[in-house]
Amino acid sequence: MINYQPVTILLVEDDPGHAVLIEKNLRRAGIANDIVTLDDGRKAVDFLFKEGSFKDDLHPAPLLILLDLNLPVLDGYQVLKIIKNDVRTKNVPVVMLTTTDNPHEVSRCYELGCNVYVTKPVEYAQFSEAIRMLGLFLSVVKVPGKE
Amino acid sequence: MDAQQLVTILLVEDDPGHATLIEKNLRRGGIANNIITLDDGGKAVDYLLKQGDYLGDEHPAPLLILLDLNLPVLDGYQVLKIIKNDERTKNIPIVVLTTTDTPQEVSRCYELGCNVYVTKPVEYAQFSEAIRTLGLFLAIVKIPKKE
Numbered sequence: 001m002i003n004y005q006p007v008t009i010l011l012v013e014d015d016p017g018h019a020v021l022i023e024k025n026l027r028r029a030g031i032a033n034d035i036v037t038l039d040d041g042r043k044a045v046d047f048l049f050k051e052g053s054f055k056d057d058l059h060p061a062p063l064l065i066l067l068d069l070n071l072p073v074l075d076g077y078q079v080l081k082i083i084k085n086d087v088r089t090k091n092v093p094v095v096m097l098t099t100t101d102n103p104h105e106v107s108r109c110y111e112l113g114c115n116v117y118v119t120k121p122v123e124y125a126q127f128s129e130a131i132r133m134l135g136l137f138l139s140v141v142k143v144p145g146k147e
Numbered sequence: 148m149d150a151q152q153l154v155t156i157l158l159v160e161d162d163p164g165h166a167t168l169i170e171k172n173l174r175r176g177g178i179a180n181n182i183i184t185l186d187d188g189g190k191a192v193d194y195l196l197k198q199g200d201y202l203g204d205e206h207p208a209p210l211l212i213l214l215d216l217n218l219p220v221l222d223g224y225q226v227l228k229i230i231k232n233d234e235r236t237k238n239i240p241i242v243v244l245t246t247t248d249t250p251q252e253v254s255r256c257y258e259l260g261c262n263v264y265v266t267k268p269v270e271y272a273q274f275s276e277a278i279r280t281l282g283l284f285l286a287i288v289k290i291p292k293k294e
Contacts, residue, residue, distance in 0.1 A: 091254070091257040091258060093257070093262075093263065101289060103291075103292050106289045106290070106291055106292070107238070107291040107292055110238045110240070110291040111238060111291075115240075115262040115263055116240065116262055116263060116288055117288065117289040117290075117291075118287055118288060118289065119287075119289055130287045133280075133283045133284050133286070133287055134284065134287070136280045136283065136284070137280055137281065137283070137284035139280075140265050140266070140277045140280055140281065141263055141264065141265055142248060142253045142264040142265070142266055143253070143257075143264075144250075144253055144254040144257040144258075145250045145253070145254055
């Protein structure tokens, strides 16, 4: 990813199989950044705002978020809404990475301010391929620096 | 992009050499969508808001915008600000595709609401590669439908 500052990728994914596949294929695409994986929406919000179990955590590196919609505790829509409505986190790029490709869900996520929406292919090889494309793309993307 | 959606790509680029290279490499990345190229920011805004020379134009397909920052008439920041602040166009995904990579410019674009920021590599082969990567990635991105 980005040259000046190491970017940490926050992966919010509750399916452990998907989480492993995503990390593996991002690495195959050449992504060497730190990847933090959290498996529910509440943990993601706490991590981002340094609350709850992440109180006093230091996140020195700028972030990019890969966000599933189907999450326990707080779902992806709620996480997205919270992130994009808070001045501390609204500029963090959020890539929706989820199973549904229903046009209403897609539009809803863009309405809520997601940066990009990617549907996870059902079939294993295509899933891996899509994540590799995502990884290659992330290596040419610039993310905003921390304030 | 999504085969069903027939998304038109609007490329706002004033350098004709870059415009050609970008179109060529998007095609090599597998992008078969219509690409409309406009070479100044004023034309881009008129096209998107259907005013000026484009008054009464119908744009049947949803759009994705590739936006350079260094444009005549209106620069990319102004185009970005106008598009992201208008109800009719604010959900159109905008990929800033420009030469500068200073962190302040990057942050400024995300502040103004760009979806993604990509720096054009200086060197020809890397430029082509980055655009192909962009093309491959755009093929897996979902775009919000027009209202």
